[in-house]
Amino acid sequence: MNVLISGGAGFIGSHVVRRFVRAYPQYRIINLDALTYAGNLENLRDIEDAPNYTFVRGDICDFDLLCRLMAQYAIDAVIHLAAESHVDRSIKDPFTFARTNVMGTLSLLEAARRYWNGRWQGKLFYHISTDEVYGSLALDAAAAAPPFGPELFCEKTPYAPHSPYSASKASADHFVRAYHDTYGMPTLVTNCSNNYGPYQFPEKLIPLCINNIRLGKPLPIYGKGENVRDWLHVEDHAGAIDAIFHRGLPGETYNIGADNEWKNRDIVHLLIRTTDRLLGRPCGASIPLITYVEDRAGHDLRYAIDSSKLQREIGWAPAYTFETGIEMTVRWYLENQPWLDAVTSGAYMSYYDDMYGKH
Numbered sequence: 001m002n003v004l005i006s007g008g009a010g011f012i013g014s015h016v017v018r019r020f021v022r023a024y025p026q027y028r029i030i031n032l033d034a035l036t037y038a039g040n041l042e043n044l045r046d047i048e049d050a051p052n053y054t055f056v057r058g059d060i061c062d063f064d065l066l067c068r069l070m071a072q073y074a075i076d077a078v079i080h081l082a083a084e085s086h087v088d089r090s091i092k093d094p095f096t097f098a099r100t101n102v103m104g105t106l107s108l109l110e111a112a113r114r115y116w117n118g119r120w121q122g123k124l125f126y127h128i129s130t131d132e133v134y135g136s137l138a139l140d141a142a143a144a145a146p147p148f149g150p151e152l153f154c155e156k157t158p159y160a161p162h163s164p165y166s167a168s169k170a171s172a173d174h175f176v177r178a179y180h181d182t183y184g185m186p187t188l189v190t191n192c193s194n195n196y197g198p199y200q201f202p203e204k205l206i207p208l209c210i211n212n213i214r215l216g217k218p219l220p221i222y223g224k225g226e227n228v229r230d231w232l233h234v235e236d237h238a239g240a241i242d243a244i245f246h247r248g249l250p251g252e253t254y255n256i257g258a259d260n261e262w263k264n265r266d267i268v269h270l271l272i273r274t275t276d277r278l279l280g281r282p283c284g285a286s287i288p289l290i291t292y293v294e295d296r297a298g299h300d301l302r303y304a305i306d307s308s309k310l311q312r313e314i315g316w317a318p319a320y321t322f323e324t325g326i327e328m329t330v331r332w333y334l335e336n337q338p339w340l341d342a343v344t345s346g347a348y349m350s351y352y353d354d355m356y357g358k359h
């Protein structure tokens, strides 16, 4: 099977590429990534020479390129992760999010449709999406109970995106389902909660805090820090994607999460405790770095995923506890400080432009 993975040089994509390259030597994995600020080939150094792996630098909005790649590599399946992924950036620059997340997804769908040309047997278009498309849940259990609102996001929860990022992902999800319903294309959509783990760009809460604690810089908490996110280790997400890719039913949607809700300010305190301990600093030394800042515009209050369909129908369950996952994650960033320094300085980007041509 020839599998095109888009966005494979990013955070989650690199874990998915590594897992597929290692676990399925019989598959050919083509990693298509534009290498934006978020894409980094350092994330894949350990598998870049594998005989079943090919990297292509390219933009998912480049329809001619996509059509060429589908034919050149006789693509059987697409796992689509390429996206602009950061909510704060989407508030400042919504156009880029609509371009990549909506038009890029549509371009990839259409290139696959034209290449497969109705011969759907053995083909799959798998779109990786987010729980943010469902909007926001109430904090208070009574207010979140039916009929006032769902307690958890399930696959039937109506879409209610609030940020330009989640609106663009919701639009992409709708296009993927439309291709299933209109053309009969075998598609899958999964909506996952917040990921954490190695290789996450340090603009996101967890790596940002670990990096700033290490450097003694402020730890910005938006608003009162009461917003809740449901955290999943990135390798558990990659494991779920593997299971769903092989056992999911075309046309279906599965929610992915680990029942692991945390308030942002509690996460920041946990990261301070863990990082200070691993750096040999006195307990709580970094607490004064906490800085409450202006809230994110349209900030969703709470995300929480019901993944019982996935557990019941596919037999997936997360392997990491949050305790071990966070400890291993903090250790990874502290042991990979050159990676952190390179991505925060942007040093790696001009190197790619020299090597692959400017994007």
Ligand code: NAD
Pocket (backbone or CB within 6 Å): 006, 007, 008, 009, 010, 011, 012, 013, 032, 033, 034, 035, 036, 037, 038, 039, 040, 058, 059, 060, 061, 080, 081, 082, 083, 084, 085, 086, 100, 104, 128, 129, 130, 131, 169, 191, 192, 193, 194, 195, 196, 201
């Ligand atoms: P990321 O920002 O770390 O990586 C995105 C990758 O896509 C980068 O390698 C980037 O170079 C590439 N890319 C961006 N624009 C491109 C384009 N036009 N053409 C080709 N490649 C392009 O993102 P991530 O956190 O790894 O998220 C991956 C996917 O998973 C996204 O679709 C995101 O919406 C989804 N998701 C993320 C989370 C999370 O917590 N991070 C949770 C649920 C779903």
Ligand code: DAU
Pocket (backbone or CB within 6 Å): 085, 086, 087, 088, 129, 130, 131, 132, 192, 193, 194, 195, 203, 204, 205, 206, 208, 220, 221, 222, 225, 227, 228, 229, 264, 296, 303
């Ligand atoms: O839920 C899945 C989503 O999780 C993915 O679809 C997105 O791609 C991913 O970026 C993530 O979105 P969030 O906005 O939840 O992640 P972020 O790490 O940016 O923020 C997590 C929470 O922490 C959120 O409530 C905002 C808050 N925050 C974030 C930053 C960067 C802060 O309080 N301070 C910060 O500096």
